[in-house]
Amino acid sequence: MFCFQCEQTARQDGQAGCASAKGVCGKDETTADLQDLLIYQLKGLGELSSRLHRRGTPDQDADSFILYALFTTLTNVNFDRTVFVKLIAEAARRRDGLRGALEAAGEPLTGLSAAAHFAPAADLAGLLAQANIASVRAGLELVGEDVIGLRALLLYGLKGVAAYAHHAEVLGEQRAEIYAGIAHALDVLAHDPADIGLLLDEALALGQLNLTVMEALDAANTGSFGQPTPTRVRTSPVAGKAILVSGHDLRDLHNILEATQGTGINIYTHGEMLPAHGYPKLHAYPHLAGNYGGAWQNQQQEFSDFPGPIVMTSNCLIEPRPAYRNRIFTAGPVGWPGLRHIQHDDYAQVIQAAQAMPGFADTAPKTSILVGFAREAVLGAAQTVIDAVKAGAIKHFFLIGGCDGAAPGRNYYTDFADHAPDDTVLLTLGCGKYRFNSHEFGNIGPLPRLLDVGQCNDTYSAIQIASALAEAFACEVNDLPLTLVVSWFEQKAAAVLLTLLALGLRNLRLGPSLPAFLTPALLNVLVEKFGVQPITTAEADIAAALARAA
Amino acid sequence: MKLTLQTRDAVSLQIDAAPGQSVLAAAEAAGLYPPAMCRDGQCGQCAAHVRAGSYEMGPHSAAALPAGPGGVLLCRCLPTADLVVALPYDDAQLPRQSVPVRAAVVEALHPCGAAAVSLVLRLVPDAASGQAADFLPGQYMELRLPGGTVSRAYSLANLPNWDGELEFLIRLVPGGAFSGWLATTAKPGDRLELRGPLGHFTLDEASPRPRWMVGGGCGFAPLLSMLRQMASFQDPTPVKLIYGVNRAAEAVPEALLAELRADLPQLETILAVWQPEPGCTAFQGSSAEALAVALKTAATPPDLYVCGPPKMLDAVLAVARAAGLPPAQIFAERL
Numbered sequence: 001m002f003c004f005q006c007e008q009t010a011r012q013d014g015q016a017g018c019a020s021a022k023g024v025c026g027k028d029e030t031t032a033d034l035q036d037l038l039i040y041q042l043k044g045l046g047e048l049s050s051r052l053h054r055r056g057t058p059d060q061d062a063d064s065f066i067l068y069a070l071f072t073t074l075t076n077v078n079f080d081r082t083v084f085v086k087l088i089a090e091a092a093r094r095r096d097g098l099r100g101a102l103e104a105a106g107e108p109l110t111g112l113s114a115a116a117h118f119a120p121a122a123d124l125a126g127l128l129a130q131a132n133i134a135s136v137r138a139g140l141e142l143v144g145e146d147v148i149g150l151r152a153l154l155l156y157g158l159k160g161v162a163a164y165a166h167h168a169e170v171l172g173e174q175r176a177e178i179y180a181g182i183a184h185a186l187d188v189l190a191h192d193p194a195d196i197g198l199l200l201d202e203a204l205a206l207g208q209l210n211l212t213v214m215e216a217l218d219a220a221n222t223g224s225f226g227q228p229t230p231t232r233v234r235t236s237p238v239a240g241k242a243i244l245v246s247g248h249d250l251r252d253l254h255n256i257l258e259a260t261q262g263t264g265i266n267i268y269t270h271g272e273m274l275p276a277h278g279y280p281k282l283h284a285y286p287h288l289a290g291n292y293g294g295a296w297q298n299q300q301q302e303f304s305d306f307p308g309p310i311v312m313t314s315n316c317l318i319e320p321r322p323a324y325r326n327r328i329f330t331a332g333p334v335g336w337p338g339l340r341h342i343q344h345d346d347y348a349q350v351i352q353a354a355q356a357m358p359g360f361a362d363t364a365p366k367t368s369i370l371v372g373f374a375r376e377a378v379l380g381a382a383q384t385v386i387d388a389v390k391a392g393a394i395k396h397f398f399l400i401g402g403c404d405g406a407a408p409g410r411n412y413y414t415d416f417a418d419h420a421p422d423d424t425v426l427l428t429l430g431c432g433k434y435r436f437n438s439h440e441f442g443n444i445g446p447l448p449r450l451l452d453v454g455q456c457n458d459t460y461s462a463i464q465i466a467s468a469l470a471e472a473f474a475c476e477v478n479d480l481p482l483t484l485v486v487s488w489f490e491q492k493a494a495a496v497l498l499t500l501l502a503l504g505l506r507n508l509r510l511g512p513s514l515p516a517f518l519t520p521a522l523l524n525v526l527v528e529k530f531g532v533q534p535i536t537t538a539e540a541d542i543a544a545a546l547a548r549a550a
Numbered sequence: 551m552k553l554t555l556q557t558r559d560a561v562s563l564q565i566d567a568a569p570g571q572s573v574l575a576a577a578e579a580a581g582l583y584p585p586a587m588c589r590d591g592q593c594g595q596c597a598a599h600v601r602a603g604s605y606e607m608g609p610h611s612a613a614a615l616p617a618g619p620g621g622v623l624l625c626r627c628l629p630t631a632d633l634v635v636a637l638p639y640d641d642a643q644l645p646r647q648s649v650p651v652r653a654a655v656v657e658a659l660h661p662c663g664a665a666a667v668s669l670v671l672r673l674v675p676d677a678a679s680g681q682a683a684d685f686l687p688g689q690y691m692e693l694r695l696p697g698g699t700v701s702r703a704y705s706l707a708n709l710p711n712w713d714g715e716l717e718f719l720i721r722l723v724p725g726g727a728f729s730g731w732l733a734t735t736a737k738p739g740d741r742l743e744l745r746g747p748l749g750h751f752t753l754d755e756a757s758p759r760p761r762w763m764v765g766g767g768c769g770f771a772p773l774l775s776m777l778r779q780m781a782s783f784q785d786p787t788p789v790k791l792i793y794g795v796n797r798a799a800e801a802v803p804e805a806l807l808a809e810l811r812a813d814l815p816q817l818e819t820i821l822a823v824w825q826p827e828p829g830c831t832a833f834q835g836s837s838a839e840a841l842a843v844a845l846k847t848a849a850t851p852p853d854l855y856v857c858g859p860p861k862m863l864d865a866v867l868a869v870a871r872a873a874g875l876p877p878a879q880i881f882a883e884r885l
């Protein structure tokens with residue numbers, strides 16, 4: 001296998017990439033090879049779908065399938081080889097269906113890529129023998145590292161875009177331009193482009209598309225569950241039976257809340273599900289009891305301890321320990337061999353497990369944190385913020401956003417938050433916040449210094465806040481006293497990064513390490529052309545940010 | 551070598567490590583499960599600090615290593631002498647392979663083939679585990695007779711469930727203590743104490759290889775649980791069952807196997823009968839002999855799951871070795 005799509009990819013002896021029988025995340029060689037083949041198939045499927053979009057006759061089912069299938073290949077989502085064998089066969093079936101539709105419409109099927117003609121083997125052994133053509137590094141000798149790296153950037157960004165688009169879609173936001181854009185990017189990749197300029201342009205176009213996708217997801221979330229409002233979330237358990245819901249899918253959480261109404265079972269959020277508490281229509285369920293645990297990398301300890309079942313609605317899943325193997329359920333794109341998967345929103349088994357398990361015996365002393373500072377909430381306080389900036393009470397804004405992970409270098413983000421001076425405001429989003437969201441940061445006037453904007457996809461909200469501030473100060477976003485301190489881990493962060501680049505946002509620090517799929521030459525482009533800076537130390541980076549603004 | 555694991559809240563845990571064994575592997579062998587992800591020195595998940603003693607670090611990424619003196623990755627830390635290791639979390643946060651002691655009552659007991667019984671127990675809910683029958687297919691429980699000191703291991707034949715139901719297939723050994731109780735005294739409502747789940751004889755679900763299962767007598771019980779698991783997950787992995795019995799009448803009822811085949815269409819079963827009656831259509835011979843014949847035409851070396859009494863197990867393992875099956879692909883449980 002070879003995979004280098006995430007931040008924690010193996011970096012041994014100066015060689016970057018997971019290249020042994022098992023990746024750092026626990027993904028084995030078989031699954032990795034099948035994921036490559038699935039992606040290869042999706043390129044062919046996307047190519048045909050793109051043609052249908054251009055004719056104005058898209059196939060909604062095929063487009064939804066593309067989103068879902070791409071989502072399964074993100075880091076920490078699906079590790080179940082049997083799922084991929086099925087998806088590969090389904091991709092071929094759907095591809096043939098689209099080809100039939102194009103033929104019926106009289107479209108000449110010339111110029112199609114090899115991926116669009118690919119015939120996957122019928123069984124596992126045959127598929128594994130085919131995997132070579134689908135490797136992310138296929139064609140390396142021909143086109144060189146830079147092109148491979150840019151293709152990877154486009155593909156990984158696309159995976160992130162598809163994940164966000166899937167979350168929006170399940171809540172009813174289905175926009176033709178989004179499906180068309182995703183199909184287009186697959187179409188581009190299907191033809192193995194080797195033109196650096198074209199690849200860069202496509203990457204930026206994808207970043208722009210991701211802004212639309214994040215906007216659609218914002219519309220889906222707020223349309224379904226209301227505008228987030230500042231909300232205190234309990235972080236200590238209350239006595240009673242319990243279910244823990246992790247991942248990012250608010251729709252799944254909502255369905256679980258519905259299914260458990262009146263059962264006496266309390267629902268707790270885990271990881272990136274925390275921002276759910278800020279949405280009025282979710283907060284309204286009295287049995288949404290609180291938040292439990294922290295970021296994904298601590299799940300083996302937290303899930304072992306939790307006295308009830310766990311539902312993983314999206315990333316980030318890691319190897320389940322025996323202690324909770326039978327009581328962790330996967331939903332949507334998530335999978336692990338031997339774990340039960342929720343189908344058709346049927347939570348009966350989860351409820352049964354919750355009732356059979358002891359639950360929390362005691363109510364712990366109450367502790368809490370504040371969430372729900374999405375765009376409406378912050379812009380509602382815009383005048384206070386603007387006045388505080390003008391009066392000099394707020395000197396600078398730091399957006400410390402993105403993923404968490406196990407690597408020791410991620411302490412940087414804790415240090416950054418803790419060392420940022422008292423006259424600065426910290427906006428945060430993504431699961432990286434767990435490193436500091438229980439710390440005491442105090443207030444500036446009526447405004448808490450730490451504002452939790454939401455999930456990683458709520459970057460849209462953060463962009464809206466920045467744009468509104470820029471408007472209020474009649475300046476460009478880049479002229480605001482604002483620094484983005486981004487921690488990346490997986491492919492949604494790659495999509496967000498492309499969006500920030502497409503918007504021309506500078507003043508951006510990226511860490512804890514830079515993507516392994518980007519060559520030194522490409523990293524140089526990021527630094528020189530887009531003003532992306534690698535992190536150094538928290539103290540030095542804070543000082544540099546404040547010096548720029550001063 | 552002696553290892554001392556010190557949690558952040560100053561609890562000391564003593565474990566043994568064999569030469570060449572990583573601290574992580576030693577801890578897991580002792581039923582302690584420090585967080586770990588890659589097991590390859592790359593992710594940093596198993597970071598800790600050595601406070602005393604000497605060790606070597608195997609291949610790892612420098613970026614994954616925690617800062618400070620004695621920073622190690624447990625999956626790559628090989629003790630070369632007694633070691634004291636500080637873990638960055640509290641004792642309560644160190645996952646354990648807990649072995650609960652629980653109570654259950656006999657729910658049903660009836661014959662299963664000519665020489666065995668099927669015993670169904672219902673767990674009594676308790677504060678630690680509630681009503682959950684939580685185990686992995688292939689694992690076993692230790693059952694203690696009411697009021698007595700007799701305690702015997704029996705493999706679970708059913709699937710983990712939330713109703714507290716445990717099913718066993720037990721061969722009645724003439725003159726046996728537990729067997730005798732089952733044959734003469736046991737009745738619904740009797741209460742037993744049990745300890746478990748125990749054992750590491752479980753499915754390697756990530757393996758893409760075909761699964762061959764060889765069971766002798768009641769060694770069929772854990773294999774039945776595994777097959778039921780595969781059926782309930784619609785696991786498409788090719789699977790073959792070689793089921794050895796002394797006499798055809800001792801086999802579990804055919805209906806049970808038919809039920810399995812209905813849910814697991816790819817399942818192939820070979821019944822091997824050691825003392826066949828005239829007209830017997832099954833394979834005539836031991837399960838080891840049946841395996842030897844089947845391995846001759848195997849397209850790929852399968853994963854082998856073997857469970858049965860010692861003699862049968864040794865015979866089967868000898869056949870597997872002779873056929874050159876890699877040890878990592880052989881999973882065995884000795885009854």
Ligand SMILES: Cc1cc2nc3c(=O)[nH]c(=O)nc-3n(C[C@H](O)[C@H](O)[C@H](O)COP(=O)(O)OP(=O)(O)OC[C@H]3O[C@@H](n4cnc5c(N)ncnc54)[C@H](O)[C@@H]3O)c2cc1C
Pocket residue numbers: 690702703704705706718719720721722723724725726727728729730749768769771772859883884885
């Ligand atoms: C991990 C594990 C899992 C097991 N799972 C099962 C299971 O699922 N079903 C099952 O029936 N048994 C199983 N056993 C065997 C079981 O634990 C007992 O050993 C067996 O039931 C005999 O117990 P007893 O008290 O009736 O006989 P004992 O009082 O222990 O023995 C009486 C006499 O019978 C002899 N004897 C003991 N066992 C056997 C035997 N298997 N064959 C022939 N003679 C024997 C003894 O040497 C002794 O002379 C398992 C054992 C282990 C270690």
Ligand code: SF4
Pocket residue numbers: 003004005006007008009010017018022023024025026027074075076
């Ligand atoms: S997803 Fe990340 S950790 Fe997993 S195999 Fe790929 S690069 Fe390695």
Ligand code: SF4
Pocket residue numbers: 248271272296315316402403404430431432456489490492
């Ligand atoms: S923000 Fe990124 S790292 Fe965190 S849980 Fe979500 S996908 Fe995983």
Ligand code: FES
Pocket residue numbers: 585586587588589590591592593594595596597614623624625626
């Ligand atoms: S488990 Fe990943 S470094 Fe040890």
